[in-house]
Amino acid sequence: MRNASLDRRILAITVPAFAALICEPLMLMADTAIVGHLGRAELAALGAASTILSTVVGLCVFLAYGSTATVARHQGAGDQRRALEAALGGVWLALLIGVVLGTLAALTARPLGAALASSDRVADLTTDYLLVASASIPAVLLVLAATGALRGVLDLRTPLVVMIAANVLNVVLTVALVYGADLGMRGAALGLVLAQWAAALALVGQVVRRSRHTHASARLRWPDVTRAGRDGVPLLLRTLSLRAVLLLATLVAAGFGDASLAAHQIATTIVMLLAFALDAFAIAAQTLTGHSLGAGDAAGTREVTRRVIAWGFGFGLAAGVLLAVSAPWVARAFSPDADVRAAAVPALLIVAAIQPLSGVVFVLDGVLIGAGDGVYLAWAGLVALLVYAPVALLIRETDAGFTWLWGAYALFQATRWVTLWLRQRGDRWLVLGAR
Template sequence: MTQAPARRRTGRRQHDREIVALAVPAFGSLVAEPLFLMADTAIVGHLGTAQLAGLGVASALLMTAVSVFVFLAYATTAAVARRVGAGDLQAAIRQGMDGIWLALLLGAAVVAVVLPTASSVVDLFGASDAAAPYATTYLRISTLGIPAMLVVLAATGVLRGLQDTKTPLYVAIAGFVANGALNAGLVYGADLGIAGSAWGTVIAQWGMALVYLAVVLRGARRYGASLRPDAAGIRASAQAGVPLLVRTLSLRAILMIATAVAARLGDADIAAHQIILSLWSLLAFALDAIAIAGQAIIGRYLGAGDAQGARDACRRMVEWGIAVGVVLGILVVITRPAFLPLFTSDATVKDVALPALLIVALSQPISGIVFVLDGVLMGAGDGPYLAWAMLLTLAVFTPVALLVPVLGGGLTALWATMTLMMTVRMLTLWLRTRSGRWIVTGATR
């Protein structure tokens, strides 16, 4: 009678240690990524308004391009973790190399498309006559770093699958420091202006990619894994990534629709929406760190054939997601009066944002469940279900969001709709995990 509770407590402690060991470094590396853009913004901002506006347009395009290919990290993490669980480290590294080769091919394709069309793309996004030349310059140069950025995504997935989130943290910190130093030196020291900022970022990105490649190559030599491109493996990596690409594009569509609706509500509403969205994204980093741990841990358990271990880990991570969501919600409520003045002194914007922030705070436990279960199903390689679930969520969210300007309620109603969106996601993910259909054991799904 007493042994079963003791075993459960021991199991929970083991899961807790694994979650913390993977999630804390993952959170650090996730937070380091937007710091690249912040450093560029701070340095370029002193060159002038037109340069800063150009950076804003170009960086938005670049971040969108990279976010579309985030499946390179997610799919690679799950596939590699399964091989690790099965005890086949050679195949795990080989699987990771397929993802890296896919990243290089996709990166080369993006460069081939963007370089000759950079000016037209900038015009399409409505850059002013003053900002457009700077945006085009930054975009053309920074495009050369996209293959490196995609390699970093894929290689990060390899290391996460190998249960290593510390190396990505160290590389991200080193990359941030190098990026800041290079940008300052090239922009001001070499007097290259916004081009210097772009070149500094490209150099830092390729430096990060080379470090990752060195780590993966060392693992390949240790376990005798082939480094040559394998057409079948690359094709399999691409096929595994397609459902996750659909999922990501659907989520991006939801965020774009929300922003478009906020813009129709008025200047104060769109300003408040951007502030709240930035906070929502920051909170997502903390929850996404647990999801990343889920991808690695669940993939390993399933690869080892331990279905019960996967269920227990899933249950414990959901508890973590709820707990972290509650803490984040409380922090939002407590820091509300101090948070808004950091972004605006406009009393109208503050009045619009305050009730919407309360909704964000109350929805954090829901977000915690969503992020965790999303990571669990990614770790299980259940991409097709995630794609269909997100398409369903988009179908539910879109008409409700578009009715907000008609029915009234302003920004508060819009963020209530965002909470509805997260609730739909939670229900679809909960139903899937409860069904057990995601539990497919073995080195491959």
Template structure:
């Protein structure tokens, strides 16, 4: 009776150290990503409400264009970490290179599609006549950075799978600093307005991609992994990513529906919604740091055949996720008097923003659980279940969100619908985690 706690405590401490060693650097890297959009929002917001509303529409479109391919990072992390757990570093990096080549192909295709369809995409989102020109300008210029951002996703997956989250942190810090400096110089110094913000972001994104490629290529040469594109390997990466692509498309559809509904509520509401989405992304990426650690650790444990270790570390990460969500929610409430003036001085936007901000704060513990369980199942390669679960979530959210303007609800009601969406996700992920069906051992799933 007295031995079990003695054994459990060292095991818990070991898992805590393992989680923190990967999650803390991942936190910095992940927070830096939404800070790109937040920096743009803060700088462009002082140009005027139409400019900020235009940025809100363009940023949602760009985020969708890039984020639907987040499987380039997530699937690569899971696959590479399994190979690491099995002790085959050469195969791990070779698989990562296939992902990078796939990212270049997809990025080029998306760039062409966005450039050709920019006016129609902006119109589809219901941007007002005053906001639409700014949205088109930002969208056309920023689209040039899409191939670089997809390369960043794939290369980040390789490095995380190798159990290294420090390198993404260093690259993200450098990219954020460069982006902020260029935005200030081009928007105000050069007087380019919203176009300057877009160019600054593109340049920073390309610099980040170059840094990642340098690191991955150096590692490939060290371990004797080929750098040439392999058609079969690229095809295998694409096939493995299909379920996660479905999952991500469903999630992006949720966010696009939310933005479209907010746009139809008026310029003040879409401007406030853009600020909330920036904050939501910041909090999501911060909480997702534990999920990123989960992807790498779970993949490594399963690759080494240790299913019990994977189950134990899953439970520990879930505790970390919920507690972190509580802390994030409290910080949002305490920081609101400082946070809101950073993005707008328009009292109408502030009135729409404040009550919805409190809803965001209340939802954070649920978000913490969702992101951790999502990361665990991704690390296990359980993409098919994640796809079906997100399709179900979309089916619940869409009618709830579309009813908001029909019933005369405002931005706060829309964010209550977002909270409902997260509760549905938590329920589906909890069911899978408890079933144990995701615990499949081996170098490949």
């Protein structure tokens, strides 16, 4: 009966978390469809600019993860005021980082656009888009921090509702500005900026309203900001190691030719799609782990860990079986090219085979983030990168082939599983209480 109750709590977090997570790629898909009708150059420019923006945001995802863990721990300890003060510290940190990164993006828009563009016209359009869209960076980081804070207090509904509204607003504004006002790429960027700032103000406003109910101060408090920054550094390093693996894999795949690079994009797209669902389970693990540790409940934390591992493995197994059966059709849906499909299918089968393992990796990552064990996660990420990188480079030097590259990815996930599994079996991460 206890398992059934815990399963309901896990799903009560996972389902709305997943729905909120897919709102961001849906916003990009909408922009792609709208801009795509302007022409090939405009679509290429959007692709280049989106790569830059998504990299910046991806590296700052620690603002959400760190906020969830800290706020959940204080909430679990029964100190709602301190939970909200910690949340606001993360919000202030997001604003400060966002202003700096947004300014840098605007100042470097032209060289960045030229570096990623395929022609002079695309470079000019990329620059036009980035000059405007850079203003959305502080808003997106505020959304991350506020969403993480609200997850920490088990409010999953507000981020979901706000992000759905932001998606609708983005479509309306972008169509109006691109076609109605005839602003082209600048109109698409402006629609994104306005929608993201609307979402940021709504979510931050909800955090501030909650803080007033607990008499928590909403003013800038440097100790809370610096503490959020210190907690975020290890998670940033962890994310950097994951990004390095993706970048290295793309560079190696490119060396095997156009068909392999195209097949690599197919496999990577499927991995990222599955990651959204697994990340939703990881968010449940973060939140529930933080709450139970904050409440001083070691046994309850162990039970949460066991159940989220079961869910991660079960979902990974089901997804893996489905992908293995459908791999030829998935490849065909992405490309009519026979060479691309021939390269993609074996890679997809490897992805399918490691999905149960990946499911466990994701949820254990969430458990340790919820426990505030970021330093260990940073070292674990570095170990996995150091295992993967020489193997990937050896595959490139020996021209072993594209399929072996995805075999190396399976090794990377297995290394992550070993490091995370060994950690959760011990007690060093089971730190009870509000800190």
